[in-house]
Amino acid sequence: MRGRPAGYTGCVHFRPLTEPAQHWLRGTAEPGHTTVAVDRGEIVGGVTVASRELTVPGAVVPVAEVAAVSPAPRWLQEALMSRQLTELYESGETVAAGTAVCGRFGFGPAARAVRLQAAGGIGLDASTSRIRLVEAAAAGPLLEPLYDAVRPRSVGFVSRPPRFWDALPGSAAVHSSPEGEVTGYALYRTGDRGEAQVAEVVASTPQAAAILWRFLLAELGRLSALVPVDSPLLRMVTAPRLTPVDNLWVRLVDVERALAVRRYATPLDVVLSVCDSFCPWNTGRFRLRAEGGRVTCSRTSAPAELCVSAADLGAAYLGGPPLAEAGRVVELRPGALSRTSLAFRGQHEPFHPAEAW
The missing domain is CATH 3.30.1050.10 (SCP2 sterol-binding domain)
Known part of the structure; x- marks a missing residue:
């Protein structure tokens, strides 16, 4: 490729995507907040952000979430992100965040996590009897209200548009109180190699979270999950494999x-x-x-x-x-x-x- 981009238009993502990732991008990207580079009529790179809310210490603030950065030469990525951040600043945005930026463009690693791989070791007990399994694709009406209730007090959580909850892949384990109120859920799917992938566990109480993890460890056998570095789960399992992960990158736009x-x-x-x-x-x-x-x-x-x-x-x-x-x-x-x-x-x-x- 020669020359610098001649203009910007449209929306593009270049990396081949799995079906769940395509669902996620469709549920988060906003064409109106996308910057694309065009060279001689051909799209050569792009970056897209989504308008969300981010929970920070003591507050919930608007955030521009970086949903995707296309593979491109470094100078082109810098030009695209520079334009994007300038437009965000001029429109009054204060904070940007994302998982796809990897420490470039003035983003800093604001949240850390660990990728946990564990193999069972905890048996079912009476506490797990209040868990029911449902298809994740149909579970949105159960999960979304709980997520929105927990989010304002969970630093690092972002808001999700209603379309995010449509046609979620995999399964959902839903925990309810004795009165029938949903107090926690786990999203997961089983893999081809016998290891289940746990996407997230969200609960309104520590007790509900512990019961969900106990259920997952007993039912799924081998599992992989991204968890906070201070998660009580790290004390519940025997000999887990832990891999540090930079969980969220934050950029102060203003x-x-x-x-x-x-x-x-x-x-x-x-x-x-x-x-x-x-x-x-x-x-x-x-x-x-x-x-x-x-x-x-x-x-x-x-x-x-x-x-x-x-x-x-x-x-x-x-x-x-x-x-x-x-x-x-x-x-x-x-x-x-x-x-x-x-x-x-x-x-x-x-x-x-x-x-x-």
């Missing part, structure tokens, strides 16, 4: 507004010097103040206490990996890094449920 909409664990008054070569409008000094439920963030000429990149702020944004872990933050005032890291931390590790198998 640093000033993004830092002001979330809440902080401790009082904070700090001046940040932010560098952002990919989105230059974020470069500058910002005073971040948090006291109780009041948070402000504004540009300032005061001396900086920390020098930090937008990617490092994105990595700390959900309250997971401490800001001090970044290793690239420069402390200009003693103690500023430790107190800022403490303020950014959340009560629990953030987790983003996988939306495609």
Whole structure:
């Protein structure tokens, strides 16, 4: 391919997709939020985002979820993402997030998870009698209300459009209370090699989650699942295989507004010097103040206490990996890094449920 893109139009995704992944893309992508590169009348690359809500510490905020980035030369991907982020900023978006960006373009790894592979080891008991199995394709009316009830208090969860729940692949195990209220569900499908893939387990109580996992481990034998790094499941199984995974990448499209909409664990008054070569409008000094439920963030000429990149702020944004872990933050005032890291931390590790198998 020669030359740079001559224009942008339409919607495209280049990587061959499995049927479940095609379902996921159809349920999340929005043609109106898609940037495509065209060279001599031929589409050569694209990126698409979806308008969602993201649960962050103390708040639920609008987020532009990166649904797909097409394979393309690096310079073309950078041009596409630069245009996309500029348009998001100009339209008033504050935060972008996704699983497909892999640390490029100023995104930081904000949520960590582990891929768990386990082989049974837990037997069924009376507690699992309140679980019923249904086809996932018909389970949307049961699952969607529970997901929407749990999402506002689950950092890392995103909203899902109603069409996401249509024709879900696989099976659903649904847990109900003695009164018949749905209190948890598990989405899974069996594989050709005897290992079941668990897409997600969502529950309104720890007890319901534990019962669902007990059922899955007993019924499925060998299973693979993506779980939070602090999941109680890690203590329920014997000799699991664990693989660390970067679970969700976050990008502060507008640093000033993004830092002001979330809440902080401790009082904070700090001046940040932010560098952002990919989105230059974020470069500058910002005073971040948090006291109780009041948070402000504004540009300032005061001396900086920390020098930090937008990617490092994105990595700390959900309250997971401490800001001090970044290793690239420069402390200009003693103690500023430790107190800022403490303020950014959340009560629990953030987790983003996988939306495609």
